Amino acid sequence: MQKIEITGLNHEGAGVGRLPDGMVAFVPGALPGERVKIELSARKKHYALARLLEIEKASPDRVLPPCPEAGSCGGCQLQHLDYRAQLLWKRRLVVEALRRLGGLRDVSVLPVLGMVNPWGYRNKVRLHVADNSLGFYRPGSHEVVPFFHCRLVPSEFMEVVRELARLLPVLGRGPEHVILRRGWATGEMLLALEARTGWTEGEVLAGKLSRRFPELVGVVALPSGEGYCETILLGRNYLEERLDGLRFHISATTFFQVNSAQAQVLYELAAAMAGLQGGEKVLDAYCGSGAIAMWLSRRASMVIGVEVVEGAVQDARRNAVLNKVDNLRFHVGAAERLLPHLAAEGYRPEVVVLDPPRAGCDRRVIDAVAVMQPRRIVYVSCNPATLARDLALLQKRGYTPGPVQPVDMFPHTYHIECVCRLDRM
Numbered sequence: 138m139q140k141i142e143i144t145g146l147n148h149e150g151a152g153v154g155r156l157p158d159g160m161v162a163f164v165p166g167a168l169p170g171e172r173v174k175i176e177l178s179a180r181k182k183h184y185a186l187a188r189l190l191e192i193e194k195a196s197p198d199r200v201l202p203p204c205p206e207a208g209s210c211g212g213c214q215l216q217h218l219d220y221r222a223q224l225l226w227k228r229r230l231v232v233e234a235l236r237r238l239g240g241l242r243d244v245s246v247l248p249v250l251g252m253v254n255p256w257g258y259r260n261k262v263r264l265h266v267a268d269n270s271l272g273f274y275r276p277g278s279h280e281v282v283p284f285f286h287c288r289l290v291p292s293e294f295m296e297v298v299r300e301l302a303r304l305l306p307v308l309g310r311g312p313e314h315v316i317l318r319r320g321w322a323t324g325e326m327l328l329a330l331e332a333r334t335g336w337t338e339g340e341v342l343a344g345k346l347s348r349r350f351p352e353l354v355g356v357v358a359l360p361s362g363e364g365y366c367e368t369i370l371l372g373r374n375y376l377e378e379r380l381d382g383l384r385f386h387i388s389a390t391t392f393f394q395v396n397s398a399q400a401q402v403l404y405e406l407a408a409a410m411a412g413l414q415g416g417e418k419v420l421d422a423y424c425g426s427g428a429i430a431m432w433l434s435r436r437a438s439m440v441i442g443v444e445v446v447e448g449a450v451q452d453a454r455r456n457a458v459l460n461k462v463d464n465l466r467f468h469v470g471a472a473e474r475l476l477p478h479l480a481a482e483g484y485r486p487e488v489v490v491l492d493p494p495r496a497g498c499d500r501r502v503i504d505a506v507a508v509m510q511p512r513r514i515v516y517v518s519c520n521p522a523t524l525a526r527d528l529a530l531l532q533k534r535g536y537t538p539g540p541v542q543p544v545d546m547f548p549h550t551y552h553i554e555c556v557c558r559l560d561r562m
């Protein structure tokens with residue numbers, strides 16, 4: 138056991154301090170300004186990992202987490218930090234990434250757009266099932282922490298989860314995972330049971346649940362480890378979500394932003410930054426199930442979406458039909474393969490939207506966009522480190538980044554989403 142002073146938070150929300158020998162130690166659950174007793178759990182070459190044993194001097198920003206499992210289930214990293222302080226820390230995280238990793242000293246970072254009520258926001262969870270218990274894995278283990286108190290999901294989820302936990306013991310070797318989704322605007326719920334083939338009690342389970350939960354519009358079985366081939370056990374294989382007058386049919390595995398309320402904020406910002414007048418060609422790279430493309434199609438002449446997951450593009454096409462949008466086209470394939478082709482064929486959109494996964498954009502995507510010469514790029518990012526790298530690369534290719542607007546899509550976790558507009562110099 139040793140005592141250390143915590144001086145900062147790392148990018149995953151763990152407290153950072155120095156051991157007496159000068160080595161940096163990461164302490165999940167500790168906050169800057171605190172003096173804590175710790176126990177080392179691992180010593181690596183350049184840093185150590187430690188467990189928090191006791192807080193001798195607490196930060197004024199420390200709050201009592203409402204969830205008794207906070208810190209142990211792996212879902213939240215920051216419930217013990219006051220929400221306003223979380224937003225300040227997330228802004229600093231973005232500032233530091235831009236300066237340190239992108240060398241972007243002149244790019245300003247606006248205050249984070251947080252949530253008025255930062256609880257109950259998740260519209261999707263995927264839970265592990267083991268020993269008739271449902272939950273997330275305890276970090277670094279395969280031990281399931283029961284999911285009975287989660288404050289990040291709506292209370293309706295918890296009722297289904299409690300009923301599932303009650304029913305599983307009588308249903309034999311049941312599913313290995315369950316996915317639960319809920320439409321924020323519609324209240325519709327969809328349940329997917331990921332089970333080995335041969336599990337036959339799915340329909341019984343679906344029937345029992347639907348009698349208790351009329352808002353459960355569908356239950357599907359997904360064979361685990363066998364690719365995408367679902368069976369409908371009850372109702373339909375999608376739920377409906379609505380954002381800003383647009384309808385989205387979302388299946389169990391479709392990518393859709395997990396926080397619908399903040400997705401609306403994010404998409405409105407992206408649309409405002411795109412500044413469309415109505416006649417522009419728009420490219421939406423990494424388009425998922427086409428939400429941004431659909432949003433922008435209302436003020437563009439034609440939008441092309443590019444996405445590597447075929448199922449997501451199928452959903453995107455279905456949603457375009459559902460919304461009677463006919464100025465949208467989707468291409469299935471890796472952006473790094475398709476964008477250079479589009480550029481070589483002479484495709485020249487006025488606006489390009491980039492919304493890559495955490496790894497950021499492949500260099501070939503950046504180069505292809507530079508060839509297309511759009512007058513504007515809207516970059517949506519879920520990782521400040523790759524945002525910093527890619528903004529710097531785009532700047533070298535003649536695009537000036539405007540202010541970065543962070544949006545808190547995941548309160549109480551270390552995640553932060555950002556939107557930034559770049560204009561051709």
Ligand SMILES: C[S@@+](CC[C@H](N)C(=O)[O-])C[C@H]1O[C@@H](n2cnc3c(N)ncnc32)[C@H](O)[C@@H]1O
Binds near residue numbers: 443444472493
């Ligand atoms: C952050 S999501 C953005 C989704 C969408 N813009 C939205 O808001 O719903 C990133 C998307 O990029 C897709 N993706 C990942 N790697 C890709 C690649 N190399 N080429 C094209 N799409 C990719 C993922 O499947 C995912 O749908």
